[in-house]
Amino acid sequence: MTQYRVLVIGPRRGLIDALLERGISFSLWQEKPLFTVAASQFNLVAPLWQSPERIREQIRASFPDQHFSHVIAGTESGVVAASVSRRQLGARVSGTLTGTRCRDKLLMKKHLAGFGIPMTRFLGDCPDLDPASVFATLGSPVVRKFRKSSGGKGMQLLRCVEEYVPGRHGKAILERFIDAPEASIESFIDRGRICFTNITSYHSKGHSNFVPASFDPDLERTLLALNERCIGALGISWGMTHLEVYLTAKGPLFGEIALRPPGGYIMNALQHAWDFNPWRAFLAMELGESFSFPERPVCYAAAEVLHPGAGTVRAVHGKARVLDEQGIQEFRIKVKPGDVIDERKGLGQDAGYLVHTSDTPEARHALHDRITRTLHIELMQQTTDASPSRKA
Numbered sequence: 357m358t359q360y361r362v363l364v365i366g367p368r369r370g371l372i373d374a375l376l377e378r379g380i381s382f383s384l385w386q387e388k389p390l391f392t393v394a395a396s397q398f399n400l401v402a403p404l405w406q407s408p409e410r411i412r413e414q415i416r417a418s419f420p421d422q423h424f425s426h427v428i429a430g431t432e433s434g435v436v437a438a439s440v441s442r443r444q445l446g447a448r449v450s451g452t453l454t455g456t457r458c459r460d461k462l463l464m465k466k467h468l469a470g471f472g473i474p475m476t477r478f479l480g481d482c483p484d485l486d487p488a489s490v491f492a493t494l495g496s497p498v499v500r501k502f503r504k505s506s507g508g509k510g511m512q513l514l515r516c517v518e519e520y521v522p523g524r525h526g527k528a529i530l531e532r533f534i535d536a537p538e539a540s541i542e543s544f545i546d547r548g549r550i551c552f553t554n555i556t557s558y559h560s561k562g563h564s565n566f567v568p569a570s571f572d573p574d575l576e577r578t579l580l581a582l583n584e585r586c587i588g589a590l591g592i593s594w595g596m597t598h599l600e601v602y603l604t605a606k607g608p609l610f611g612e613i614a615l616r617p618p619g620g621y622i623m624n625a626l627q628h629a630w631d632f633n634p635w636r637a638f639l640a641m642e643l644g645e646s647f648s649f650p651e652r653p654v655c656y657a658a659a660e661v662l663h664p665g666a667g668t669v670r671a672v673h674g675k676a677r678v679l680d681e682q683g684i685q686e687f688r689i690k691v692k693p694g695d696v697i698d699e700r701k702g703l704g705q706d707a708g709y710l711v712h713t714s715d716t717p718e719a720r721h722a723l724h725d726r727i728t729r730t731l732h733i734e735l736m737q738q739t740t741d742a743s744p745s746r747k748a
Contacts, residue, residue: 360643363424363445366404366434366616367391370623370635378639383424385414385437404433406459406504408452411440419445428642432506435459435615448644454591458615461503462529464590468610471589473582475610476602481528487520494532503529507619507703508562536604538611539569541583542618542626543597544634544641544649550587552637552649554630555579556622562703564724565659567625570717579608586613596638598622619704621659621686624711628685629657655713656720660727662689662708666699667735674730678710683723686711691733707733 362382364371372391375382383398384391393399400418405411424445429438439455442448457464462480469475477494479485490498498520500512504527513533514520538558544551555576557569571579583599590613598618600611617623617638626634631654640647669691679687689708691697697707710727714720 360425363427365438366431368430371430374635374639404437408440415444473610477532479530481523482526485522487517497533499531509702534602536602541599567629567657621709625657625659629653657713660710661706664733669695670734673732677730683712
């Protein structure tokens with residue numbers, strides 16, 4: 357049996373469970389002490405640096421003369437740190453440029469634009485940009501995002517020239533706003549070959565993810581071809597990717613791609629819809645092992661992410677009625693009366709979630725609608741719908 361020793365940078369619960377299930381020795385590097393490891397392993401709590409030199413310094417200080425067979429990034433912020441650490445720790449090596457491009461939205465888009473990948477217009481935010489020229493180039497409104505963030509953290513919508521103040525440090529990207537439905541493609545990759553793909557429909561971005569999507573076959577083929585082109589252009593050899601697209605009237609436009617598992621409880625929905633454990637599959641791809649993927653889904657799943665907005669919880673309504681619904685697979689409310697819910701600054705924040713399954717896309721949509729009408733988180737001084745259809 358192969359002896360593995362794994363360093364996980366930016367751990368996720370599903371990945372930790374998969375490692376424990378297989379009895380694989382692992383250490384952690386995490387920004388906050390969310391997970392623990394066995395006494396014989398090391399648990400580093402430190403920033404997930406984005407500078408290669410800072411990463412190397414941290415490795416030298418925290419893992420002196422240590423060897424790991426594999427380094428796995430579970431989160432967006434761990435991608436660059438994992439790519440740099442692999443070389444220093446003697447682990448299975450990935451391309452440093454690949455990791456950087458999959459983390460930095462500006463470098464990613466510049467690189468893929470050179471391969472003819474269709475995407476919205478963009479500019480790198482910098483001090484010498486003229487606000488009027490920015491709006492003339494990109495139109496109004498302008499979307500400003502941090503180059504190295506995920507889940508919509510720090511995103512701004514600038515509606516006029518007066519609202520735009522050029523960034524001083526070049527840490528953001530400016531994009532033309534696209535008013536169109538969105539979707540994502542999840543892929544498992546082994547030795548440069550895409551072994552499995554799923555298309556997810558963002559029925560309501562940040563709140564409702566339908567797995568798999570029920571798109572027209574021609575659109576599905578177009579999305580899969582776009583996904584394959586992006587993965588090939590970036591030289592991604594193994595792991596899991598999460599590519600987001602805009603579904604415009606003129607055809608799909610590339611949004612961004614992440615070299616790590618998706619959030620939004622999409623992994624949970626994948627497990628129910630396709631009847632396999634995606635965390636075990638992700639671990640297998642990272643370890644260079646084969647994995648038996650299903651050829652077709654067994655049902656149609658939805659992951660519903662709950663967030664009612666900022667405020668103090670007065671009551672939660674509809675839990676019992678939702679639990680009476682056939683097809684509820686997972687359901688958790690994380691708040692109770694008196695709890696304070698913060699403003700949602702990123703899609704990773706939520707007040708609860710549920711995953712449900714149905715035999716057909718139509719039944720899934722109907723169940724989603726019933727949950728939307730039934731489940732509410734009431735806040736003090738206002739009643740706010742906590743349903744997945746409400747954009748926070």
